[in-house]
């Protein structure tokens with residue numbers, strides 16, 4: 001491993017940005033050296049808060065031209081992700097992109113084209129692929145403990161009300177987009193990770209809580225998507241951002257030799273005396289707080305892959321774009337009231 005640090009310039013200085021900065025600075029080979037914020041910031045205060053000296057910008061073009069950075073981390077508003085990704089790629093910078101990638105299928109495809117043309121590397125913040133829960137589930141699946149999966153459901157239950165800062169823009173169609181774009185994409189992405197197969201068709205339905213807090217949303221806040229996979233497997237993903245309950249990332253996977261339910265396993269292959277679940281000592285995806293998300297492990301994997309001159313595992317733009325192809329098909333199904341073939345447009 002070389003001593004060179006991957007230098008990162010962060011766009012935005014909100015909730016996700018602060019988690020990115022601290023996670024990047026905790027990796028062995030990454031360092032935040034610049035921040036571009038719409039609000040004026042004091043460089044000395046920033047440096048003291050996060051433990052590294054940072055140049056401060058209010059204009060992205062200036063940061064791209066003047067800052068000493070190899071990577072741009074995009075943590076601003078979703079309706080700007082497309083243009084910021086393209087500008088960073090054209091300036092020869094690798095990109096870290098917060099979810100949602102963008103708010104339309106066409107924009108995600110334009111981002112992929114720009115990143116491919118520039119030959120830069122990418123990391124999309126589907127960081128739950130790096131949490132203990134899904135690392136362990138993947139290992140159990142690889143070991144064959146539940147046999148061949150034929151059914152999976154992963155659902156996102158997390159009330160996003162005014163107690164979250166992003167409520168001010170997330171409630172709008174222009175920036176929140178849809179329930180899946182806003183947050184449920186994490187569950188859809190985890191389901192695709194576990195099922196390990198291409199989705200051919202989706203059918204989705206949508207509804208909305210009658211509570212005044214959730215009526216403020218300009219799009220339906222609860223959706224449920226049924227997925228048909230190429231091999232014949234089926235799945236389900238609910239995205240419910242208008243609930244009053246603790247955060248719950250419901251995970252139920254069913255295979256030919258057993259099942260996984262959240263942090264529990266049942267497997268014929270264990271030959272246990274009683275038909276009971278075995279509790280797995282893993283860290284569940286059980287918090288919407290960015291401070292609890294495994295950004296550090298994800299960014300470490302990205303920086304290590306950059307040092308090897310390779311695409312990162314699990315969450316490159318090309319990999320994550322597959323989830324967004326399914327997501328946009330699901331949102332289209334809601335719009336037209338019919339099943340939609342994935343990749344049809």
Ligand SMILES: NC(=O)c1ccc[n+]([C@@H]2O[C@H](COP(=O)([O-])OP(=O)(O)OC[C@H]3O[C@@H](n4cnc5c(N)ncnc54)[C@H](O)[C@@H]3O)[C@@H](O)[C@H]2O)c1
Nearest residue numbers: 012013014015016036037038075076077098099100125166
């Ligand atoms: N992966 C996750 O689990 C996760 C969690 C939270 C947020 N996010 C994502 O992170 C992004 C930001 O969300 P947030 O909760 O931090 O929002 P936020 O409102 O707290 O922060 C956004 C910040 O971006 C700044 N900004 C906007 N336009 C800018 C521009 N052109 N240049 C510089 N700064 C600009 C705003 O001033 C604000 O400070 C969204 O895409 C959101 O979906 C992801």
